[in-house]
Amino acid sequence: MSKLEIRSPLPGTFYRASSPDVPPFKADGDAVASGDTIGLIEVMKTFQEIPAGIDGKAITFLVDNEEPVMAGQVIAEVEQ
Amino acid sequence: MAIKVLHHGLATTVQDLGRPGYFHLGIPVGGAMDRLAMRAANLLVGNDEGAAGLEAVFMGPKLEFTEDALVAVTGADMPAKVDGVVQPGWTAFKVKAGQVLSFDFLKSGARIYIAVSGGIDVPVALGSRSTYPIGALGGYKGRPLAPGDELPVGAGSLASEGRALAEEYRRKPGTPAALRVLPGLYWDRLTDEAKDNFFADEWKVAPEADRMGYRFRGGRKLSFVERKQPFGAGSDPSNIVDSCYPYGSIQVPGGTEPIILHRDAVSGGGYFMVGTVISADMDLIGQLQPHTPARFVKVTMEEALAARAERAGLLERLRASLN
Numbered sequence: 001m002s003k004l005e006i007r008s009p010l011p012g013t014f015y016r017a018s019s020p021d022v023p024p025f026k027a028d029g030d031a032v033a034s035g036d037t038i039g040l041i042e043v044m045k046t047f048q049e050i051p052a053g054i055d056g057k058a059i060t061f062l063v064d065n066e067e068p069v070m071a072g073q074v075i076a077e078v079e080q
Numbered sequence: 081m082a083i084k085v086l087h088h089g090l091a092t093t094v095q096d097l098g099r100p101g102y103f104h105l106g107i108p109v110g111g112a113m114d115r116l117a118m119r120a121a122n123l124l125v126g127n128d129e130g131a132a133g134l135e136a137v138f139m140g141p142k143l144e145f146t147e148d149a150l151v152a153v154t155g156a157d158m159p160a161k162v163d164g165v166v167q168p169g170w171t172a173f174k175v176k177a178g179q180v181l182s183f184d185f186l187k188s189g190a191r192i193y194i195a196v197s198g199g200i201d202v203p204v205a206l207g208s209r210s211t212y213p214i215g216a217l218g219g220y221k222g223r224p225l226a227p228g229d230e231l232p233v234g235a236g237s238l239a240s241e242g243r244a245l246a247e248e249y250r251r252k253p254g255t256p257a258a259l260r261v262l263p264g265l266y267w268d269r270l271t272d273e274a275k276d277n278f279f280a281d282e283w284k285v286a287p288e289a290d291r292m293g294y295r296f297r298g299g300r301k302l303s304f305v306e307r308k309q310p311f312g313a314g315s316d317p318s319n320i321v322d323s324c325y326p327y328g329s330i331q332v333p334g335g336t337e338p339i340i341l342h343r344d345a346v347s348g349g350g351y352f353m354v355g356t357v358i359s360a361d362m363d364l365i366g367q368l369q370p371h372t373p374a375r376f377v378k379v380t381m382e383e384a385l386a387a388r389a390e391r392a393g394l395l396e397r398l399r400a401s402l403n
């Protein structure tokens with residue numbers, strides 16, 4: 001069982017959900033498909049959807065909601 | 081010769097050195113946020129300094145070349161790749177017809193400048209090829225690039241590949257970034273305590289920062305001297321009777337979050353300005369990522385002029401080094 005990393009392509013502020021009153025895109029332990037959105041990065045007054053980019057059985061987030069992230073920072077790990 | 085846009089990155093625009101002369105009509109100066117990096121990229125591929133290139137912020141585009149070209153990428157540290165092979169930054173390299181230029185993750189800085197021999201040959205609008213997206217002016221159809229766009233490229237000269245810019249010209253912001261500021265016309269609106277706090281506090285680049293304005297937060301709220309509201313000014317103590325906004329001026333709406341007006345700024349409005357970032361430090365702002373710590377450093381007019389002369393000297397040496 002191997003783990004793959006999902007990195008943020010952008011610096012900005014990470015959000016787990018599309019708005020504060022809806023559930024997060026993915027919870028820890030959820031399965032992910034490559035095209036699934038796992039979060040949003042807010043930068044320059046726009047929100048960019050972050051796709052998983054990989055398929056996997058279980059996702060674990062390493063960055064909290066509303067936490068600042070840098071480009072290239074690992075935001076989640078995915079078990080294959 | 082054309083470049084096909086396979087992916088646009090986050091916000092990639094055609095930019096040159098800008099269109100000065102129209103700010104009084106509300107058309108911003110525009111052009112590269114880091115003009116030294118733009119100039120250097122052009123010189124490395126044998127272009128005029130003022131040729132149009134691409135500015136990409138935080139995330140690089142993916143571009144397919146239809147003919148051979150010489151390319152240089154300057155500014156932020158974001159490794160360029162040709163068909164997956166990493167190329168050195170601040171160095172001219174060849175891209176052959178059919179090859180794809182893409183980029184790795186951003187490592188430091190914020191904006192890269194991509195120059196192509198011959199320059200991006202979009203129509204000139206008000207004296208410049210720079211894109212001003214809010215006004216749908218200049219650049220490629222007045223907007224940031226999108227997948228499927230085909231960028232026309234001019235005829236290039238025969239500069240040689242492998243030419244690199246010496247390390248000393250590759251300026252990077254310190255930590256915290258130090259931005260030198262000349263206090264301005266409305267400086268007397270602040271209390272003595274606020275004047276001290278503005279320069280003493282550490283600020284951080286806000287994620288909203290863009291080509292129009294670089295917003296900062298994290299410092300203490302500024303307090304204002306009591307006054308009778310002037311005729312024509314808004315009721316907030318940070319309001320003034322509408323005035324011209326210089327490029328580089330720092331407004332602080334409500335006294336909370338300083339905003340440095342940059343290349344695509346509005347030209348006037350009703351917020352007081354504490355001062356103006358000196359011209360020598362404006363390029364540096366274009367390389368600040370969100371959440372980067374920054375300090376404002378108070379300078380005198382003499383110091384600002386000396387810094388400008390020093391910057392002009394550096395540019396002269398840079399030009400000579402590539403001749």
